[in-house]
Amino acid sequence: MKADLLVTPQQFVWEETFELRSGDQLEGFELIYETYGELNASASNAVLICHALSGNHHAAGRHAADDTKPGWWDSAIGPGKPIDTNRFYVVSLNNLGGCHGSSGPLSTNPVTGNPYGPSFPTVTVSDWVRSQALLADHLGVETFAAIIGGSLGGMQVLQWSIDFPQRVAHAVVIAAAPKLSAQNIAFNEIARHAITSDPEFQDGNYRTQNTNPDHGLGIARMIGHVTYLSANGMGTKFGRELKSGDITSATDVEFQVESYLQYQGANFAKTFDANTYIRMTHALDYFDPAQDNNDNLAATLAKATAQFLVISFSSDWRFSPARSAEIVDGLVEAKKNVVSACIESEHGHDSFLLPIERYFEVLGGYLKRVGAEK
Numbered sequence: 001m002k003a004d005l006l007v008t009p010q011q012f013v014w015e016e017t018f019e020l021r022s023g024d025q026l027e028g029f030e031l032i033y034e035t036y037g038e039l040n041a042s043a044s045n046a047v048l049i050c051h052a053l054s055g056n057h058h059a060a061g062r063h064a065a066d067d068t069k070p071g072w073w074d075s076a077i078g079p080g081k082p083i084d085t086n087r088f089y090v091v092s093l094n095n096l097g098g099c100h101g102s103s104g105p106l107s108t109n110p111v112t113g114n115p116y117g118p119s120f121p122t123v124t125v126s127d128w129v130r131s132q133a134l135l136a137d138h139l140g141v142e143t144f145a146a147i148i149g150g151s152l153g154g155m156q157v158l159q160w161s162i163d164f165p166q167r168v169a170h171a172v173v174i175a176a177a178p179k180l181s182a183q184n185i186a187f188n189e190i191a192r193h194a195i196t197s198d199p200e201f202q203d204g205n206y207r208t209q210n211t212n213p214d215h216g217l218g219i220a221r222m223i224g225h226v227t228y229l230s231a232n233g234m235g236t237k238f239g240r241e242l243k244s245g246d247i248t249s250a251t252d253v254e255f256q257v258e259s260y261l262q263y264q265g266a267n268f269a270k271t272f273d274a275n276t277y278i279r280m281t282h283a284l285d286y287f288d289p290a291q292d293n294n295d296n297l298a299a300t301l302a303k304a305t306a307q308f309l310v311i312s313f314s315s316d317w318r319f320s321p322a323r324s325a326e327i328v329d330g331l332v333e334a335k336k337n338v339v340s341a342c343i344e345s346e347h348g349h350d351s352f353l354l355p356i357e358r359y360f361e362v363l364g365g366y367l368k369r370v371g372a373e374k
Helices: 125-139 152-163 182-196 199-204 214-228 231-237 256-271 274-286 289-293 297-301 321-333 348-353 357-372
Strands: 010-019 025-036 046-050 089-093 146-150 170-174 242-246 251-255 307-313 338-343
Touching: 010 125, 025 125, 046 125, 046 152, 089 125, 125 152, 125 274, 146 152, 152 170, 152 274, 152 289, 152 297, 170 357, 182 214, 182 274, 199 214, 199 274, 214 256, 214 274, 214 348, 289 297, 297 321, 307 321, 307 348, 307 357, 321 338, 338 357
Parallel strands: 046 089, 046 146, 146 170, 170 307, 307 338
Antiparallel strands: 010 025, 025 089, 242 251
């Protein structure tokens, strides 16, 4: 997208009661979203972007002329880019329960007049998808030409194809899994424990106590960040280079990788909400659509009518190519139209966010076919 393109976040307000899968309910909610490109006369060129754990609505463009940081997927969304805004009307939102403007723990509970804080209810991937469908109604989009997401975003794409099959023409699932492994659930629990054991967490009431669990949230991010990288990628980027100290005398030693992780953790703690992090990771843990069909993924996907593109990355050990293969196998068994690709990359799970040439060739080539249908 052009560097001088300015985008303005918009707000969707749902004023009716919204029932959650947990049995709890919200007395209305708000979603923050952005759009890129123009909706055509038949409303047939809309593409929905589903964000991952720490993502938000700002996927592309800039909010101001002096904004030095574009959206998190700006390399992929824009004129002539894989998700081409000359062809598509692209919608990106901050999920329900988020901390970047959508209703979540930082929001005011309309019933009590106080911030939700830890009382904000548990949300699931299926709750997100239903709220996104309401946003689509608001925008006048009956069927998305494509719904695209990586990691937790890819899980939302799968849920869309199951819950609203007639509203998804193409489903692009990137670096995802049909459910989390025990190892992944364990990583999430360690991260949550780092947050909740921080004395500043205050049982989730840190905002009303004018504090923040910076230390715990920073550690949670450090744990997550390590799992998003690969051993080879970290070796290439950092090796055993020192930032300071003398390793021979073991005096004041700090490796470059240590400094990098500390920086990432500290920055994340300034921009992300701890209660939101806890809810987002629980949503990851609870995602298991095949559970409703005796763990038969093919039977679960039988409802889908979309065509699928499934992409994985060779060095991704958090959501390995084998987990994407489970999705592909389920789709093949369910006799669905699916193409897949495993992209060579040393960047681990984070590869889905990067402008890797072969990855963008596959994604862009597939979407050109989608665009040609419009």
